[in-house]
Amino acid sequence: MAAAGGPRLLATVVMAMAALVSASASPSSLRGGGGRSAQQFDYKTRYFDQKIDHFGFAEDSTFKQRYLIADKYWNKDGGPILFYTGNEGDIAWFCNNTGFMWDISKELGAMLVFAEHRYYGESLPFGKKTFSNLNYLNYFTSEQALADFAVLIRHLKETIPGAQNSPVIAIGGSYGGMLAAWFRMKYPNIVVGALAASAPIWLFEDLTPCEAFSNIVTNDFLKSGKGCAESIGRSWDAINNLSSKAEDLQFLSSIFHLCSPLQASDVVIFKSWLVNTWVNLAMVDYPYEANFLQPLPAWPIKVVCNFLSDPLLPAKSLLQNIYQAVNVYYNYTGKVACLNISETSTSNLDDQGWYYQTCTEMVMPSCTNGVNDMFEPMTWNLQVFSDNCKKDWGLRPRPHWVTTVYGGKSISSHSNIIFSNGGLDPWSSGGVTKSISDTLVAIFIPEGAHHLDLRSSNKHDPPSVRKARALEVQYFKKWIKAAKTESGEMYNSSNH
Numbered sequence: 001m002a003a004a005g006g007p008r009l010l011a012t013v014v015m016a017m018a019a020l021v022s023a024s025a026s027p028s029s030l031r032g033g034g035g036r037s038a039q040q041f042d043y044k045t046r047y048f049d050q051k052i053d054h055f056g057f058a059e060d061s062t063f064k065q066r067y068l069i070a071d072k073y074w075n076k077d078g079g080p081i082l083f084y085t086g087n088e089g090d091i092a093w094f095c096n097n098t099g100f101m102w103d104i105s106k107e108l109g110a111m112l113v114f115a116e117h118r119y120y121g122e123s124l125p126f127g128k129k130t131f132s133n134l135n136y137l138n139y140f141t142s143e144q145a146l147a148d149f150a151v152l153i154r155h156l157k158e159t160i161p162g163a164q165n166s167p168v169i170a171i172g173g174s175y176g177g178m179l180a181a182w183f184r185m186k187y188p189n190i191v192v193g194a195l196a197a198s199a200p201i202w203l204f205e206d207l208t209p210c211e212a213f214s215n216i217v218t219n220d221f222l223k224s225g226k227g228c229a230e231s232i233g234r235s236w237d238a239i240n241n242l243s244s245k246a247e248d249l250q251f252l253s254s255i256f257h258l259c260s261p262l263q264a265s266d267v268v269i270f271k272s273w274l275v276n277t278w279v280n281l282a283m284v285d286y287p288y289e290a291n292f293l294q295p296l297p298a299w300p301i302k303v304v305c306n307f308l309s310d311p312l313l314p315a316k317s318l319l320q321n322i323y324q325a326v327n328v329y330y331n332y333t334g335k336v337a338c339l340n341i342s343e344t345s346t347s348n349l350d351d352q353g354w355y356y357q358t359c360t361e362m363v364m365p366s367c368t369n370g371v372n373d374m375f376e377p378m379t380w381n382l383q384v385f386s387d388n389c390k391k392d393w394g395l396r397p398r399p400h401w402v403t404t405v406y407g408g409k410s411i412s413s414h415s416n417i418i419f420s421n422g423g424l425d426p427w428s429s430g431g432v433t434k435s436i437s438d439t440l441v442a443i444f445i446p447e448g449a450h451h452l453d454l455r456s457s458n459k460h461d462p463p464s465v466r467k468a469r470a471l472e473v474q475y476f477k478k479w480i481k482a483a484k485t486e487s488g489e490m491y492n493s494s495n496h
Contacts, residue, residue, distance in 0.1 A: 043070040052125045052139050054147035063125040068095050068114040075109035076162040080480050083168050084114040087176035088354045091116035099456025117145050119353050146183050150190045167483035170194040173451035182406050185414045193416035193479040197451035203364040203430025204402045210367035210380045212429035217282040218373040225305025233374040235322050238315035243267045256323045259338035273341040283450040285424050288460040295332050304328050359389035363399040415439035422448025443468045
């Protein structure tokens with residue numbers, strides 16, 4: 001989900017918000033992970049010959065799917081496998097940013113596997129030509145990705161001694177969390193349970209009010225400083241009033257230290273960049289210094305809001321403060337010479353691939369009204385969104401497909417899924433925040449931003465996330481025990 005990505009999945013929602021502003025606005029992206037630096041984790045990189053098409057028979061070729069594996073603490077006599085369902089980017093980045101799995105591997109005696117999502121990172125079905133035409137992109141769906149995961153797990157169980165009876169638990173965050181939940185729903189024979197962290201599986205069609213996402217972003221800023229959200233809300237008119245003349249555009253370019261001077265045609269993109277920045281800050285409002293999307297201080301929104309306490313300032317003074325706030329996000333280290341409005345986060349996320357997905361299956365409506373939120377009013381217009389996709393990709397989205405294939409809110413027949421969400425995370429607007437049954441469990445983390453529970457343990461973690469992680473491990477142990485009991489009973493019955 002992202003916010004991740006922006007113009008990565010900052011959030012599909014933000015992509016949608018940007019698309020509402022203009023056909024040229026960049027999409028954002030859903031993100032997963034969170035935690036330590038790459039050097040701290042020891043894993044092996046492997047490749048599996050994966051079928052390009054699992055559901056047809058005419059295309060019989062394969063591609064190299066990358067996956068990462070760590071078995072230092074694995075109990076080689078049927079110990080569990082924690083399987084990360086890769087999302088929209090390089091799997092090594094997600095692996096190195098999902099510290100929770102590493103933290104609990106010893107306690108559970110678990111093998112860790114991080115599987116890369118097809119069409120991302122190195123797992124390109126048609127190599128460098130993968131994005132060159134629509135025929136090559138025809139196999140770029142969540143269903144194909146889930147089938148990849150299922151086939152890969154069967155391969156691991158068949159080829160790794162001691163893994164044949166290993167219970168597998170799917171884990172993912174954001175879009176990866178959606179995949180983890182859907183994986184358990186579609187392949188209960190492959191995974192015994194799933195942790196879907198910050199997974200907005202209900203952010204489709206009309207399952208969630210389209211303004212819910214932007215309302216949470218706004219509330220984060222409202223709670224973090226007096227006048228903060230109001231200053232951002234007033235900044236849009238200030239920008240609009242200072243964008244019609246060449247000298248005004250020069251002023252904006254100068255005070256925001258932009259790498260390239262703004263042209264009149266760039267103003268919509270500039271405002272979209274600011275929207276994505278505010279959304280990203282809401283996603284990564286962590287209680288300690290972190291370097292997930294950008295290097296940031298603890299509780300970054302509070303730091304940002306220190307510059308935005310006076311919304312009644314004249315336009316130019318207000319925008320100078322907006323720059324100071326934005327600079328916290330882009331230049332906390334003080335090493336950035338200028339700001340690039342085409343970038344809002346790490347390059348490990350893939351703009352191109354996620355944009356394609358939002359133009360096919362991942363259509364998440366978003367809107368703002370400028371009254372209950374701090375953004376310019378934008379209605380959700382599926383036709384405009386669809387027209388943009390047609391212009392950019394030569395195809396139109398199927399907005400009803402995800403709810404058709406994965407069930408929408410009619411999921412009570414499924415079992416063994418944990419849905420964790422944070423109260424600060426705008427993606428929680430489309431998440432499952434109340435338990436549906438004893439085995440479809442919601443865990444809510446009031447002080448949590450985007451999948452805080454998947455990040456490595458930190459001394460500054462709020463009690464709510466510590467409690468959430470402990471409860472998640474408790475459910476994992478329950479699922480593992482039940483799976484081993486069932487496996488033992490099946491073994492005994494087959495020998496009588």
